[in-house]
Amino acid sequence: MRYVSTRGDTVPMPFSQAVLTGLAPDGGLLVPERFPDVADKLDAWRELSYVELAQEIFRLYVDDIPAADLDAIVADAFTAFDHPDIVPLVDLGDFKVLELFHGPTLSFKDVALQTLGRVFDYLLGKSGQHLNIVGATSGDTGSAAIYGVRGRENLSIFVLYPNGGTSALQELQMTAVPDANVHCLAIDGSFDDCQSILKSTFGDLAFKARHRLGAVNSINWARVLAQMSYYVHVCLRSEGPAVFAVPTGNFGNIFAAIAVRGMGVPIGRFVLATNDNDILARFFRTGVYRRGAVHQTISPSMDIQVASNLERFLWLRFGRNPERVKRFMAEFATSGEAAVVDGKGVDDSVDAVAVAETDTRTAMRDIHRRYGYVADPHSAVGIEAARRVASKTPDGTKPVCIATAHPAKFPDAVIEAIGSSARDAARHPRLDCLDAASARRAVLPADIEAVKNYIGDHASRQ
Numbered sequence: 178m179r180y181v182s183t184r185g186d187t188v189p190m191p192f193s194q195a196v197l198t199g200l201a202p203d204g205g206l207l208v209p210e211r212f213p214d215v216a217d218k219l220d221a222w223r224e225l226s227y228v229e230l231a232q233e234i235f236r237l238y239v240d241d242i243p244a245a246d247l248d249a250i251v252a253d254a255f256t257a258f259d260h261p262d263i264v265p266l267v268d269l270g271d272f273k274v275l276e277l278f279h280g281p282t283l284s285f286k287d288v289a290l291q292t293l294g295r296v297f298d299y300l301l302g303k304s305g306q307h308l309n310i311v312g313a314t315s316g317d318t319g320s321a322a323i324y325g326v327r328g329r330e331n332l333s334i335f336v337l338y339p340n341g342g343t344s345a346l347q348e349l350q351m352t353a354v355p356d357a358n359v360h361c362l363a364i365d366g367s368f369d370d371c372q373s374i375l376k377s378t379f380g381d382l383a384f385k386a387r388h389r390l391g392a393v394n395s396i397n398w399a400r401v402l403a404q405m406s407y408y409v410h411v412c413l414r415s416e417g418p419a420v421f422a423v424p425t426g427n428f429g430n431i432f433a434a435i436a437v438r439g440m441g442v443p444i445g446r447f448v449l450a451t452n453d454n455d456i457l458a459r460f461f462r463t464g465v466y467r468r469g470a471v472h473q474t475i476s477p478s479m480d481i482q483v484a485s486n487l488e489r490f491l492w493l494r495f496g497r498n499p500e501r502v503k504r505f506m507a508e509f510a511t512s513g514e515a516a517v518v519d520g521k522g523v524d525d526s527v528d529a530v531a532v533a534e535t536d537t538r539t540a541m542r543d544i545h546r547r548y549g550y551v552a553d554p555h556s557a558v559g560i561e562a563a564r565r566v567a568s569k570t571p572d573g574t575k576p577v578c579i580a581t582a583h584p585a586k587f588p589d590a591v592i593e594a595i596g597s598s599a600r601d602a603a604r605h606p607r608l609d610c611l612d613a614a615s616a617r618r619a620v621l622p623a624d625i626e627a628v629k630n631y632i633g634d635h636a637s638r639q
C-alpha cells in the first residue's frame with residue numbers, strides 16, 4: 178500500500194514513511210491510494226477477537242513492517258486497556274453506546290495514540306534513531322500523547338499547555354507521569370500562544386532537524402487507521418447497516434467511520450455531532466465551510482473551528498481530484514470561507530447536528546434519568562444528536578453513539594448537570610491514584626526562544 182497526498186504533489190510513499198512524515202511536504206494529508214474492499218472477508222471476521230480484527234485491518238494498510246512485528250505492536254497497544262472487551266458496546270434500549278474510553282487516560286484518543294507510540298518506537302529502533310515529539314494541548318490530547326510515548330526508548334515528548342488554562346485534573350494527568358522522557362511545559366500564556374510557539378519551533382527547519390523534532394497530531398494517518406477497527410467491530414455485530422453518531426472536533430474519528438464504509442462494510446448513516454463550535458455541522462448542511470470564533474464549552478476537546486482531518490474527506494468527496502482539494506483549501510486559507518458548489522449536497526448519508534451548551538447539560542441529565550447512564554459532555558453531544566435525528570433511521574436500527582471520554586475526566590460538568598448522584602460515576606481509580614506530590618513541570622514564559630532553549634537543553638540525542 179502506498180500513501181499519496183490529498184494535494185497530489187508528493188511522491189507516493191510506504192506506510193512507515195507516511196507515519197514518520199505526518200503532514201505531506203506539499204501541505205496536504207497522506208491518504209492510502211486505495212481503500213481495500215473487505216466485503217467478502219466480513220463473515221470470517223465475525224469469529225475474531227477485537228485484537229485479531231485490529232491486526233487484520235492494520236495488515237491491509239501496512240506492508241513494510243513484517244506481519245509478526247505488526248501483530249505484536251497492535252496486541253501490545255491494547256494491553257493498556259482495562260476492560261475485557263476493550264471497546265464495550267452498551268445497549269441502553271433506544272440506542273447503544275460504544276465506550277472507547279477504557280484506555281490509560283480515559284479518552285478515545287488512547288486507541289490511536291497507544292498504537293502510534295509503539296509504531297514510532299519500533300520504526301525508530303530499526304533505524305537507530307531518536308525522535309523528540311513536540312505538541313501543544315488545551316487539555317485532553319496531551320495526556321493521551323504522553324501515555325503513548327512514556328518510557329519508550331527511542332522517543333521523548335514535550336507538551337506545551339497554557340499555565341492555569343487546563344483543569345487541575347487534566348494538568349495532573351500529564352505532570353504526574355514520572356518517566357524521564359516526558360516533559361510538561363506550562364506556558365504563561367493562552368492555548369493560542371502555545372500553538373504559535375509550536376508552529377514557529379517547527380518552522381525553524383534547522384532547529385527541527387538538529388533536535389529531530391516530530392509530531393503525533395491528529396492528521397497522522399496511523400491515528401485514523403487505528404480508529405477503523407472499532408467501527409468494523411460494531412458492524413460485524415449489527416443486524417443491518419449500522420448508524421453511527423460521532424461527537425466531532427477535528428473530523429478524525431468520524432472520518433475513520435466514513436473510510437470503513439468505503440471498504441464495503443455496511444454502514445447506513447452517520448450522525449455528525451458538534452457543540453457550539455458548529456463549523457462542520459454548517460458545512461454538511463449548507464456546503465459552505467466558514468471559519469467562526471471559537472466558543473469555550475463543557476466539551477473542550479471539540480472546541481475547534483478548523484477541522485484538520487476534513488481534507489481527507491474532501492479528497493474523497495471531490496473524486497480524489499487534488500486540484501479541487503487545493504482550490505478549496507486555498508480559498509479557505511485566503512478568505513476564511515470555501516464552498517462545495519457542484520449542486521449535489523456534501524454527503525446524503527450524513528446528518529449534521531449542532532448541540533448547544535444548555536442542551537448538552539439537559540441531555541446529560543435526561544440520559545441519566547431515563548437510562549441510568551452517566552455520559553461525559555462529549556459523549557452526550559453525540560447521544561443528543563442521535564436522538565434528534567432518530568426519525569430518519571430505519572425502524573429497528575439502534576444508533577451506535579460513540580462515547581469518547583469517561584465521565585470522570587469531567588467531574589465538575591457531570592456533577593453540575595446531573596447532581597451529586599453522579600458523584601461515584603465521576604470518579605475513576607486511574608485518576609484517584611494520581612499523586613500531586615510527584616508532579617513535575619517547567620513553567621516558561623510565552624516566548625519562542627525560551628521554549629526552544631528548553632527543548633534544546635532537554636532533547637535526547639542519538
Ligand SMILES: *Cc1c(COP(=O)(O)O)cnc(C)c1O
Pocket residue numbers: 284285286317318395424425426427428429430431478479555556581582
Ligand atoms: C478529541 C476528542 C473528540 C473529537 O474527536 P475528533 O477526532 O477530533 O473529531 C471528542 N471527544 C473527546 C473526549 C476527545 O478527546
